[in-house]
Amino acid sequence: MKKSLRFGAVALAATATLTLASCGFGGSTGDSGGDAGGSTTLDLLVPSYSDGTKANWETVIEGFEKANPDIKVKLEVQSWDNLEKVVSTKIQAGEAPDIYNGGPFAGFVGDELLYPVKDVVSDDVYSDFQESFLKNAEVDGTAYALPLIASARALFVNNALLDQAGVEAPTNWDELLDAATKVSALGGGVAGYGMPLGSEEAQAEAAVWLWGGGGSFGDASEITIDTPENLVGAEQIKKMIDAGATQADPGSTQRSPLMDIFIQGKIGMQVGLPPTVGQIAEGNPDLDYSIVPIPTKDGSPFTLGVMDQLMAFQNDDDKKDAITKFFDYYYSADVYVPWVQAEGFLPVTKSGAEQLSGEEALKPFLDVLPDAQFYPSTNPKWSAADGAFKSLFGQLQDQPAADVLKQIQAQVDAG
Template sequence: MKKSLRFGAAAIAAVATLSLASCGFGGSSGDSGGEEGSTTLDLLVPSYSDGTKANWETVIDGFEKANPDIKVELEVQSWDNLEKVVSTKIQANEAPDIYNGGPFAGFVGDELLYPTKDVVSEDTYSDFQESFLKNAEVDGTAYALPLIASARALFVNNALLNQAGVEAPTDWDSLLDAATKVSALGGGVAGYGMPLGSEEAQAEAAVWLWGGGGSFGDASEITIDTPENLVGAEQIKKMIDAGATQADPGSTQRSPLMDIFIQGKIGMQVGLPPTVGQIADNNPDLDYSIVPIPTKDGSPFTLGVMDQLMAFQNDDDKKEAITKFFDYYYSPDVYVPWVQAEGFLPVTKSGAEQLSGEEALKPFLDVLPDAQFYPSTNPKWSAADGAFKSLFGQLQSKPAQDVLTEIQSQVDAG
């Protein structure tokens, strides 16, 4: 994300400017649905993979054995549903005690979250990579715990590009040329996988708008309707109009489209580190490479994403239990296997040290220094994220300027 190197799905925005009463999702200590005298923590997380639920259950089983007086109730939602679910829970005064999400500044503005230092030990806090922790701050105070980081890179089907007589592109001109020639091969093959559907439209938008010199703004202002962003948006339309993409990119979701790449039917698509494992599991014979994302002039760039864990201030009687859970989860023997199972990059110093020799991570680690991030500490980023998801796919049929203007209007309206 928000938000460094991320191997999971793209971050979904949390709902800003909502109010929360003092009672929480699971009630207070001692009457929270568990055994008498126990504390129940409610944990709401998104699904990063088919194994996400089982991976969290492994963590929870170990934690509950070490802390028999604390129970953890797990709820796993899809990224598409996550924002709506957490919004509904907050409005019903049933916020989760612990939440795995993306942007969080709106929650901070409504004083819903514990400061990070209140719910982790000093040892755990000091183990986070400083750059990731900085990305979890609002006005100099961290209110979320970095969970995982990820970066994007271009996955290239070597066989299709060779068949089309082109090489892996480095800039937009060579990308358009290569993708058009791969699409011309026929047989259901697409040159470039362009997912502009609601799952992660903001990520594909960032790849192109930022790759052309634009941005989404910063902590103080969200800027979508700018001349710099129009350059990237018009390049997307150019790709679509040239037949360089799959059919109907405006409603195509990233995850199923990547499955098609893995099947060998797409020449190039921006992907994440978990894609490496998906290829190994589903099509190990695929001849592919991972290269930097092409930009307008070939300048180095990647979209960095960092997701977070955060704790809602539902009941101060639970603060000690939350701290115990976070300290347990981020211990290297627990955290590193979870990160490996999901295919993410670690955000802790101890985790990075343990995984430093992993060759599969190298292409993503190489592009990490050039990562740019969503302006997730801006309270209006939630509105921007939602606007991209609902409107950006209209680029397929509407003028690029009109789409950017409409997104900006939705952001400004809050």
């Protein structure tokens, strides 16, 4: 049965495709360090979530600068592929952004680079965050990053292809392997399961399989990749590849362009995000698809939860008040909710969740969120683990699974 899901006009315009190309500088700008009139300039570095990300931030900045004419915001948008390299280079050069939207942050805390979030938001804004999201942003009991957006993963299923192959949406790995193999056998350039093991987001696809088989990446105190539990999931990936259940060359395939192929109707199943709904509505509104929970080894409920953050670097205490004004403005419901809607993610504030509770498109993801597991992002070595997955995990295509996990663990241990 076809899913008729909608985000609304704003979201459909903003989530056409997740192209993560670098967008350079944009938005309202001012000279770093202020001008002769005494204005303050905040440098804001963010990743591109969609084709509309740059424009979405520019809208926020325009409203903020209008309300705060003595503060200018200089926006830089980078692809996720480049983001961590860019911020590392800036930090090494003594040019860290004042505000940064990223993922792993515990290493910055260890180097004493970030403000505790209570220092840069009002009490009202702080209390509006969902407690579980704030806790996931803590290091030693103190939150150093503001939750920005939350997301959960689910399996997008091309109903028409599965019907042609005579299979149903799978709930466990055996069913998934059988269904994906039969869909691939349809021919005509169709793949059963979209397996993106390329550098864009290899850690996410790894989590889907390794955690789905009972493994984990560790916790705040230890990163554990080379374990028997994780090997179960890694070997299942190889089983899928060797059976021809995936697209060609999964080891170097990136998530975003692969999802475009799913949207075109050429992939039977692929794990997707809330914005995928908007992409389908824009790119192929007639696609007959469903959204179901991610299959696991034994069918146990599971989803990969992701929470990106905003954080403030302690560059200049003279900017602290300006940073606080920006955060308080951004998280006000009238500003934050349209931004979240446009990007198609889940809100992290109580007021935002209340406003979006009736959105049909978000329901499949909200339903699985209670079973979410998160990256151990407060472990200082998670950044190294994240990078190791992105650079090494695609080698599963050609190397023994045990060898790949050993290489990733060694890179993590080496720091």
